[in-house]
Amino acid sequence: MRFLADQNVSPLTVSFLRQAGHDAVRLSEVLPRDAPDRSILAFAARERRIVLTHDLDYGALIVTEHGPAASLILLRLSTTRVERVNEILGLALPAVEGALESGAIVVVEDASVRVRPLSNG
Secondary structure, X not given: OEEXXXXXXOHHHHHHHHHOOOEEEEHHHHOOOOOOHHHHHHXXXXXXXXXXXXXXXXXXXXXXXXXXXXXXEEEEOOOXXXXXXXXXXXXXXXXXXXXXXXXXXXXXEOOOEEXXXXXXX
């Protein structure tokens, strides 16, 4: 899978995703740090990248925007400790890969993973 990690996601998580065989970049590697959320989502959609974030704003934008949307993983964990984030992602990603590739918002919580399919177009 191809990921675009928001600035609030640790570079160590980006490295974890790369080591797991994914194409992962951090926002600061491809866009200005102060890029507006809409620009970030547009970039992710163009590049067919899944946005990985702790920021609730992205979900609301994806739902209200019209046209192609990037898939999103929204991390809603009780801790942002890298070890825990990586552990949860390692468990969740295989189960949601198909949904993300088809277009979805995936909310990852400590004890659950919720998938909301998107209608892209």
